[in-house]
Amino acid sequence: MKRTIWTGIRATLVLTVILGVVYPLVMTGIAQVIFPHQANGSPVTASDGTIVGSSLIGQSFSDATGNPLPQYFQPRPSAAGAGYNASSSGGSNQGPESPDLIAAIAQRRTEIASFNGVLESEVPPDAVTASASGLDPDISPAYAAIQVNRVATQRDLPIDKVRSLVQQYTQGRELGYIGDSCVNVVELNLALDELAH
Amino acid sequence: MQWVWAITSVATVAIALIVVYRPLGDYMAWVFSSTKDWKVERAIYRIIGVDSHSEQSWQAYLRAVLVFSCVGMLLLYAMQRLQPWLPYSLGLGSISPDLAFNTAASFVGNTNWQAYSPESTVGYTVQMAGLSVQCFVSSAVGLAVAIALVRGLARKGATTIGNFWVDLVRANLRILLPLSAVAALVLIAGGTIQNLTGFTDITTIAGQLQTLPNGPVATQEAIKMLGTNGGGFYNANSAHPFENPTAWTNLFQVFLLLVIPFASPRTFGKMVGDHRLGSAILATMITLFLAAYAALTAFEYQGLGTAPQLAGGAMEGKEVRFGIVGSTLFTAATTGTTGGATNSTLDSYTAMGGMVSLLHMILGEVSPGGVGSGLYTILIMAVIAVFIVGLLLGRTPVMLGKRIGVREIKLASLAILVIPVLSLAGMAISFAIPAIHHELVNQVMGNSGPHGLTETTYAFVSATINNGSSFAGFGANTPWLNVVLGLLILLGRFLVIAIVLAMAGSFAAQDQIPTGVGELPLHSPQFVAFFVALIIFVAVPTFFAVLAAGPFAEGLG
Numbered sequence: 001m002k003r004t005i006w007t008g009i010r011a012t013l014v015l016t017v018i019l020g021v022v023y024p025l026v027m028t029g030i031a032q033v034i035f036p037h038q039a040n041g042s043p044v045t046a047s048d049g050t051i052v053g054s055s056l057i058g059q060s061f062s063d064a065t066g067n068p069l070p071q072y073f074q075p076r077p078s079a080a081g082a083g084y085n086a087s088s089s090g091g092s093n094q095g096p097e098s099p100d101l102i103a104a105i106a107q108r109r110t111e112i113a114s115f116n117g118v119l120e121s122e123v124p125p126d127a128v129t130a131s132a133s134g135l136d137p138d139i140s141p142a143y144a145a146i147q148v149n150r151v152a153t154q155r156d157l158p159i160d161k162v163r164s165l166v167q168q169y170t171q172g173r174e175l176g177y178i179g180d181s182c183v184n185v186v187e188l189n190l191a192l193d194e195l196a197h
Numbered sequence: 198m199q200w201v202w203a204i205t206s207v208a209t210v211a212i213a214l215i216v217v218y219r220p221l222g223d224y225m226a227w228v229f230s231s232t233k234d235w236k237v238e239r240a241i242y243r244i245i246g247v248d249s250h251s252e253q254s255w256q257a258y259l260r261a262v263l264v265f266s267c268v269g270m271l272l273l274y275a276m277q278r279l280q281p282w283l284p285y286s287l288g289l290g291s292i293s294p295d296l297a298f299n300t301a302a303s304f305v306g307n308t309n310w311q312a313y314s315p316e317s318t319v320g321y322t323v324q325m326a327g328l329s330v331q332c333f334v335s336s337a338v339g340l341a342v343a344i345a346l347v348r349g350l351a352r353k354g355a356t357t358i359g360n361f362w363v364d365l366v367r368a369n370l371r372i373l374l375p376l377s378a379v380a381a382l383v384l385i386a387g388g389t390i391q392n393l394t395g396f397t398d399i400t401t402i403a404g405q406l407q408t409l410p411n412g413p414v415a416t417q418e419a420i421k422m423l424g425t426n427g428g429g430f431y432n433a434n435s436a437h438p439f440e441n442p443t444a445w446t447n448l449f450q451v452f453l454l455l456v457i458p459f460a461s462p463r464t465f466g467k468m469v470g471d472h473r474l475g476s477a478i479l480a481t482m483i484t485l486f487l488a489a490y491a492a493l494t495a496f497e498y499q500g501l502g503t504a505p506q507l508a509g510g511a512m513e514g515k516e517v518r519f520g521i522v523g524s525t526l527f528t529a530a531t532t533g534t535t536g537g538a539t540n541s542t543l544d545s546y547t548a549m550g551g552m553v554s555l556l557h558m559i560l561g562e563v564s565p566g567g568v569g570s571g572l573y574t575i576l577i578m579a580v581i582a583v584f585i586v587g588l589l590l591g592r593t594p595v596m597l598g599k600r601i602g603v604r605e606i607k608l609a610s611l612a613i614l615v616i617p618v619l620s621l622a623g624m625a626i627s628f629a630i631p632a633i634h635h636e637l638v639n640q641v642m643g644n645s646g647p648h649g650l651t652e653t654t655y656a657f658v659s660a661t662i663n664n665g666s667s668f669a670g671f672g673a674n675t676p677w678l679n680v681v682l683g684l685l686i687l688l689g690r691f692l693v694i695a696i697v698l699a700m701a702g703s704f705a706a707q708d709q710i711p712t713g714v715g716e717l718p719l720h721s722p723q724f725v726a727f728f729v730a731l732i733i734f735v736a737v738p739t740f741f742a743v744l745a746a747g748p749f750a751e752g753l754g
Contacts, residue, residue, distance in 0.1 A: 020326035089433035093670030096502030125510030132436035179444020180520030
């Protein structure tokens with residue numbers, strides 16, 4: 001038994017070195033050489049070169065008091081911290097009959113409809129529901145579509161211009177059939193700001 | 198049209214699994230049958246003091262499994278308690294004793310139940326050298342035990358079932374490590390991060406401060422999926438864009454989860470020199486998996502329930518890039534293996550969708566089950582199936598030339614009782630203690646009423662059966678739950694392993710009965726249908742009461 005325990009201790013240490021130190025560090029080195037952009041979180045940069053986020057991590061486009069900024073495309077509701085808090089990922093975890101969730105959805109639907117000047121029936125599901133990560137960078141093309149008019153008006157841009165920009169940042173189903181088509185809000189809003197410069 | 202996406206997605210994964218089925222299955226059989234050691238393995242055996250050509254009785258094998266797991270647990274516990282003094286701890290503090298125990302038990306038991314939020318609890322050293330290492334070695338333990346059982350079936354009149362240390366080292370070095378390295382690279386190419394940068398602060402487009410949590414994610418992500426572990430680098434697990442950035446990495450992760458468990462029947466067939474029972478097992482696994490996937494997808498597409506109907510679709514807790522199908526396929530894979538990773542919040546699924554995830558675990562984790570554990574669990578079920586078929590046909594119950602005798606059927610019966618008895622007893626005791634009852638209802642449950650009961654049931658089943666996924670509104674980080682769920686994880690894992698190894702020893706000691714006339718037709722479609730029905734009827738009725746009071750009450754109410 002004593003021998004088995006010694007073997008167990010040594011085996012644990014040897015495997016920890018191989019699998020817990022060598023493997024992750026070597027892979028980090030390789031990743032930094034061949035895929036530096038992805039390995040470092042797919043950063044997006046403004047035209048002046050500053051990093052303004054990651055194309056993978058959603059951001060809040062609200063003012064300090066939490067009101068949505070009308071010149072930006074709005075992302076989905078977020079349950080990560082106060083909203084898009086990247087150090088506190090997570091979903092609402094509210095069930096299908098949760099009174100809080102039901103009230104929140106109804107309120108969001110009304111607010112989004114009036115904010116964008118559309119009918120409540122035009123507001124798609126992803127606009128009124130929080131994602132699992134709370135950091136979803138994407139919205140559905142339907143949610144982008146109802147925001148085009150508002151953003152164009154706020155920015156004094158022709159509607160067609162904004163619409164074509166949305167098109168440009170819409171990703172179809174991968175390989176034509178995997179996943180859902182989506183619009184990356186972070187990239188789209190950055191492109192809008194860059195347009196102004 | 199929706200169903201086209203549902204079918205093409207699962208077909209893509211299926212084709213990939215079919216392509217690797219034979220090569221990977223045969224390769225794994227070779228790994229555990231080869232008599233030659235690699236150079237690096239010889240060096241390891243020298244360091245740890247093991248003669249790679251000596252073999253162990255089932256008792257010695259079990260002792261080695263338990264000692265190794267115990268040492269791993271102590272080390273992981275110590276690392277968490279001593280976190281502030283470890284390098285790359287990112288300023289995170291020492292983890293409380295009950296949570297550290299729970300997490301150590303959870304990762305050593307291949308469960309990866311996470312009562313903590315990783316980004317605010319564990320630094321890089323604990324993630325890499327602690328949690329990630331257990332992701333590797335705990336699935337290697339599962340694989341080793343399954344292989345020991347297969348050896349028992351393949352041998353005749355033998356007193357030994359292999360050498361645990363050799364199986365452990367080979368499973369890690371020849372299977373899990375190379376596959377993980379390749380998988381990690383693929384994930385990184387898709388956008389999963391891999392760095393040691395810590396937290397970086399950026400000013401967002403709208404001028405706010407955002408703190409991005411970096412880390413060596415891809416290397417853990419690869420083994421998290423491949424080893425059917427499920428312990429995420431982040432709280433949001435595979436929903437987090439830094440873990441699972443795109444729709445195709447999502448399908449790739451599903452593939453990683455399923456690849457070893459689905460190739461295991463091939464390994465089994467190769468090692469016993471008869472692929473017929475292996476094929477029947479594979480067919481059974483596929484049938485159950487597809488049924489769960491179809492039901493989940495149907496319920497989520499249908500989107501019943503007040504909130505989903507008000508929203509116009511069941512998108513609460515789902516990511517836009519995955520959509521419904523990318524979420525339900527992942528959930529079917531994670532509840533059918535002992536994966537436990539999630540890319541959508543099960544808590545917000547429709548009542549019936551949530552019930553299917555729970556039921557899929559309750560089936561015993563055999564569709565296709567965890568790495569190693571899927572194969573040994575379904576072989577135990579096969580022992581029971583063969584016994585019953587033998588009784589029905591009035592023939593001696595014989596499986597692969599091994600008689601299913603009193604000892605074997607006793608062990609198998611004991612094994613199938615472990616999970617329901619432990620999980621339901623754990624739950625009943627918790628509700629029976631007034632203070633704990635109060636805590637459960639008022640603090641722990643994230644939702645009230647039937648949904649809260651489903652959350653609780655899910656937690657106890659998930660821990661005991663070593664899945665690790667959760668209805669995450671269930672705030673499990675309390676001293677009572679940390680200790681109880683930690684114990685359930687350990688008992689659910691190691692009691693079953695002990696029974697499996699005892700059975701391996703008992704089969705190995707038997708002589709082989711010559712097959713031929715009077716052989717039971719264990720490869721016929723009728724047997725597969727019977728086997729599927731048996732798995733369902735053994736598992737589900739035990740849980741019928743809680744299912745009725747939980748998801749049924751919610752969905753039909």
